[in-house]
Amino acid sequence: MAYWVSLIAMDISVVVLNWNGLELLKECFPVLVSSLQGYPENYEIIVVDNASTDGSIKYLAVNFPEARVLTMTENLGFAKALNVGIKNAKYSVILCLNNDVIVRDNFLEPLIRHLKNENVFAAGPKMLMAGGEALNFGRTTGSFKYGFFTRKIFDCPHPGNSLYASAGCMVFKKDKFLELGGFDEDMDIYWEDLDLCYRAWKRGWRTVYEPESVIYHKFHATNIRKCGLKGIDSLSGRNYSFFVIKNIDDKFLLFKHVLFLPLLIIISFISGRGHFASGVIGSFGRMDIFWKKRRAEKNHPAIFLDRKILKSSAI
Numbered sequence: 001m002a003y004w005v006s007l008i009a010m011d012i013s014v015v016v017l018n019w020n021g022l023e024l025l026k027e028c029f030p031v032l033v034s035s036l037q038g039y040p041e042n043y044e045i046i047v048v049d050n051a052s053t054d055g056s057i058k059y060l061a062v063n064f065p066e067a068r069v070l071t072m073t074e075n076l077g078f079a080k081a082l083n084v085g086i087k088n089a090k091y092s093v094i095l096c097l098n099n100d101v102i103v104r105d106n107f108l109e110p111l112i113r114h115l116k117n118e119n120v121f122a123a124g125p126k127m128l129m130a131g132g133e134a135l136n137f138g139r140t141t142g143s144f145k146y147g148f149f150t151r152k153i154f155d156c157p158h159p160g161n162s163l164y165a166s167a168g169c170m171v172f173k174k175d176k177f178l179e180l181g182g183f184d185e186d187m188d189i190y191w192e193d194l195d196l197c198y199r200a201w202k203r204g205w206r207t208v209y210e211p212e213s214v215i216y217h218k219f220h221a222t223n224i225r226k227c228g229l230k231g232i233d234s235l236s237g238r239n240y241s242f243f244v245i246k247n248i249d250d251k252f253l254l255f256k257h258v259l260f261l262p263l264l265i266i267i268s269f270i271s272g273r274g275h276f277a278s279g280v281i282g283s284f285g286r287m288d289i290f291w292k293k294r295r296a297e298k299n300h301p302a303i304f305l306d307r308k309i310l311k312s313s314a315i
């Protein structure tokens with residue numbers, strides 16, 4: 001059971017996405033519920049179930065009747081289902097959590113305290129691989145080199161700005177999330193969390209990394225069953241391309257991206273990431289959608305421009 005000593009807590013809605021994850025729920029959900037016991041403010045747990053057929057809903061009803069289960073009649077995918085859950089949440093702070101995450105006691109308070117800052121949109125924990133101490137996700141920065149947008153994920157001993165937090169476990173402010181339009185449902189999964197936080201950065205709302213908060217992630221436990229490793233790599237390539245076209249306003253950076261994109265595709269094929277390259281190529285057929293999204297983003301004047309975002313998120 002968690003032992004809460006801080007007065008920084010805020011009312012919070014915990015939103016967990018599930019799809020045929022009965023065994024994951026059995027392992028991870030009791031730990032989550034235990035960690036929330038004694039939480040000093042109001043909280044709720046919402047499980048968005050993507051039309052599971054493995055007994056997940058019955059398991060939750062019998063063992064955790066306090067959880068509010070939103071049952072989808074079909075698998076809506078990642079982004080759309082999470083958006084449904086978040087829109088139905090009662091409280092102003094959201095904890096977005098994968099069903100394959102095992103939390104530590106008192107993981108929540110170090111994250112929430114950052115949201116007291118008006119200019120902070122989101123905060124993310126140190127995410128370790130389940131069963132060990134290897135880093136799965138931590139603080140993030142981004143850069144452009146030869147027209148390629150690259151992300152760096154690393155650990156650091158103290159809190160700091162981060163380019164984005166993982167949707168697998170992040171806390172954020174619901175009002176700002178809704179103002180941003182939520183997770184991009186055309187991206188669905190992979191890069192959707194970076195897209196969300198990057199758009200927040202543009203409006204002057206920071207994302208913070210908090211290493212004092214620690215969780216464990218059973219990496220790809222759900223997605224590998226649904227997409228396979230090749231499918232995951234293809235989705236990553238597709239959404240990489242979508243992200244850049246939708247969000248990068250700096251004309252020189254965008255020009256370099258377009259100029260060197262054929263080289264990225266060739267290098268990906270040569271280096272054994274052909275499915276990533278195929279995803280990039282496949283994105284061209286839907287690029288009109290993301291050019292429209294790009295124009296829509298222009299309706300919100302940017303407080304932080306691209307170069308300042310990349311610099312500020314690294315401070």
